[in-house]
Amino acid sequence: MSLSQMGTPLFFEPSVGYGMIIGLGSAFAIGMSLLSWGLSRYMAEVQTSEMYMTAKHSVKTGLVATAVVSSWTIAATLLSSTTDGYQYGVSGPFWYGAGATFQIFMFALAAIELKRKAPRAHTFLEVVKTRYGPAGHITLMCYSLIFQIFTTVNLLVGGSTLYSSMTGMNRDAACFLFPIGVLIYTLFGGIKATFLTDWAHTVIIYIVMLTTLFMAYTTSDTIGSPDRMWELLKKAATLHPVDGNQDGEYLTMKSPGGGYIGLIFVGASFASCVDSQLFQKAIAADPSATYPGYMLGGLCWFTIPFVLASTFGLAAAATEHLPVFPTYPERMSEEEVAAGMAMPYAAYAVMGKGGVVAVLLMTFMAVTSAMSSETVATAALGTYDIYKAYINPSANSNQLVRVSHCIVVAFGIVVAAIAVAFNHAGFSVNYLITSIGIFVDSAIVPMACTITWKKQSLAAVVLSPLCGTVAAAIAWFLTAYTHYGAVTISTTSQPIPLVAGNMMSICGPMVLTPLITYIKPNDFDWEVFKAIKSDEGALEEPKLAQGNITCAAGAAVEQVAEEDCKLLRAHKKASACCVLLCLVFCILWPIPMYGSGYVFSKSFFRGWIVVVFLWAFFASIAITCYPIWEGRASILRFVRYATGQNLVVGQRESVIEGVDVRSRRNNEAAAGEKV
Numbered sequence: 001m002s003l004s005q006m007g008t009p010l011f012f013e014p015s016v017g018y019g020m021i022i023g024l025g026s027a028f029a030i031g032m033s034l035l036s037w038g039l040s041r042y043m044a045e046v047q048t049s050e051m052y053m054t055a056k057h058s059v060k061t062g063l064v065a066t067a068v069v070s071s072w073t074i075a076a077t078l079l080s081s082t083t084d085g086y087q088y089g090v091s092g093p094f095w096y097g098a099g100a101t102f103q104i105f106m107f108a109l110a111a112i113e114l115k116r117k118a119p120r121a122h123t124f125l126e127v128v129k130t131r132y133g134p135a136g137h138i139t140l141m142c143y144s145l146i147f148q149i150f151t152t153v154n155l156l157v158g159g160s161t162l163y164s165s166m167t168g169m170n171r172d173a174a175c176f177l178f179p180i181g182v183l184i185y186t187l188f189g190g191i192k193a194t195f196l197t198d199w200a201h202t203v204i205i206y207i208v209m210l211t212t213l214f215m216a217y218t219t220s221d222t223i224g225s226p227d228r229m230w231e232l233l234k235k236a237a238t239l240h241p242v243d244g245n246q247d248g249e250y251l252t253m254k255s256p257g258g259g260y261i262g263l264i265f266v267g268a269s270f271a272s273c274v275d276s277q278l279f280q281k282a283i284a285a286d287p288s289a290t291y292p293g294y295m296l297g298g299l300c301w302f303t304i305p306f307v308l309a310s311t312f313g314l315a316a317a318a319t320e321h322l323p324v325f326p327t328y329p330e331r332m333s334e335e336e337v338a339a340g341m342a343m344p345y346a347a348y349a350v351m352g353k354g355g356v357v358a359v360l361l362m363t364f365m366a367v368t369s370a371m372s373s374e375t376v377a378t379a380a381l382g383t384y385d386i387y388k389a390y391i392n393p394s395a396n397s398n399q400l401v402r403v404s405h406c407i408v409v410a411f412g413i414v415v416a417a418i419a420v421a422f423n424h425a426g427f428s429v430n431y432l433i434t435s436i437g438i439f440v441d442s443a444i445v446p447m448a449c450t451i452t453w454k455k456q457s458l459a460a461v462v463l464s465p466l467c468g469t470v471a472a473a474i475a476w477f478l479t480a481y482t483h484y485g486a487v488t489i490s491t492t493s494q495p496i497p498l499v500a501g502n503m504m505s506i507c508g509p510m511v512l513t514p515l516i517t518y519i520k521p522n523d524f525d526w527e528v529f530k531a532i533k534s535d536e537g538a539l540e541e542p543k544l545a546q547g548n549i550t551c552a553a554g555a556a557v558e559q560v561a562e563e564d565c566k567l568l569r570a571h572k573k574a575s576a577c578c579v580l581l582c583l584v585f586c587i588l589w590p591i592p593m594y595g596s597g598y599v600f601s602k603s604f605f606r607g608w609i610v611v612v613f614l615w616a617f618f619a620s621i622a623i624t625c626y627p628i629w630e631g632r633a634s635i636l637r638f639v640r641y642a643t644g645q646n647l648v649v650g651q652r653e654s655v656i657e658g659v660d661v662r663s664r665r666n667n668e669a670a671a672g673e674k675v
Contacts, residue, residue, distance in 0.1 A: 011032070012166065012356070014168075017172070017174070021174060023665060028368065040636065060285075061288075061296065064285045064297065065623065066627055067373070071370060073366050075340075076432070078307060078362055079339075079429055080430050081096040081308060086342040088257045090253065091257075092309060093309030095590070097302045104294060104298035111294060113133070113452055122384045123283070123385055125276060136461040139466070141381065144276040147439075148275060149418065149434070152370075152375075165339065176420075204361065205304070208362050212350075224349060233318050236250045242255065243257040247601055251605060257495065270506055274447065280371070288570075303616055316345055325345060326349070330343055338428040343359055378411045383407060390399065434493070438502055442464065442466070446464050455517055459517075460512070468509045471508050
């Protein structure tokens, strides 16, 4: 049964839904395609396979942080975090954000190790194949591919459900319309276009987030101030108290349900670490940008669920008993809650139809931006880890680009078709995001040990994740059966079975991997990874005079050693930051408030909202302005080339075949000076 059949109100005509998806998709497709053409025309960014898949390892800190935020921000982030705020009060937004943030900090460590040990890798799975051969490679590749398909389907299920519920447009049509614009600009621009659209989409999300935050807590006739929100939440607790919360209040961190959400997302969000697109963006990053990019990205991403759910989630709980709420005088049904309708309903109650438009806009940005990342990652996987690895090992750059383009189109069609099937089968966006970890988390430990533990054996890489997945599924189903008497979509979506499945999936391999390894441990030489070559290795080496070759080689070795030292220092800093931030987010901040059972006073809640505002400003400024500041020289150079303005001699030198002539001459000069 669809939401509209259950009485869910339609705020707009179907034409509005079709117009937004087609119009915004066309605008981004045309804009990013023109930008990619301009970069090729004026900045000589030729779309070889190396540029298409890795952006030549040159992306800076600001765009890396933006890419992290974009990758973690999917439709379920917006809808599910708001649902948790509606169901559990102030604890829901915090635990959702904390449970899914510290994985970003930990992933920074893996990204740095990958940059250190395999600096010219195209994909993480290429590194796996180099170490373990086909058996380990195919095993972990299947986990990555399953997650990429699963999470992209989740994007389309969430987006299509929301647009159908708000405008009445056909859900199946939405599933096929969302990918079109994404596929067009991904075909033209590859991963560089993905980074740029990540920035544009994320900036729009932050602008809308700040606007709605201000309106909800300052100008809205329904709420309009933190004090009024506090009063409404106190009233809501008397009308429908939260089961398990301290005194049934929404204004407390003492919430077992909120704590379960944190545990669920510890597992569910670790599933993202299996996603090869995160490694793909780490590979594309400049080595010096990896550590600060991921740390800044994690801090900024926390804002998305924390701020949005503290706005819309609390607003839904606070206004549900008021006539302005769409379902008044009834509460939302279980189907509406599972579908994430708390967010658009709260937006309507606080801001009218303009709020619903804001939600639709944010959802479009979240769906298309994350889908672009997944599309590029899947293209890289299919191109390098299937086609080049097993079908045509001698493929040249042009062949690889053509294969990538074919995979991009095929992937868009396949995931849209699967999303349609999931929609008709009754799977909600909340169900998909909370259960994915059960299926793929078992691959996390073997993947991490691939670049951090030289003893790990091939048997551990193959057996540990497979056994872990089976054990997790058994724990999930048995817990649902023993607690609720049946194994259905409804019972398996309950918090306790989800915690059991996710925790078994991630913790099982922590025991299995070392046990299996020590039967016959390996002793891998990390230097083997250095043998991985780029597709354009010939272009990367400076052409020097014959007499300078020896000195140039020495200079190159010295440069590599210096870069490795920088990455090692970054690893130590990232380790310290990771431990500190994980302690703050998961223990020092929430646990004392949980243990004390404190119920927020009006003044304390006012201070809590001040923190929400400050965090929103910090993240918005960092994500919007930092990439522009870092790229100011390139932006200025691009504008000057595009407008035909005269440049100084140092800036007028053209770039030939993707290699900056100035860099080549500088290398020659440096080598000559050493001679």
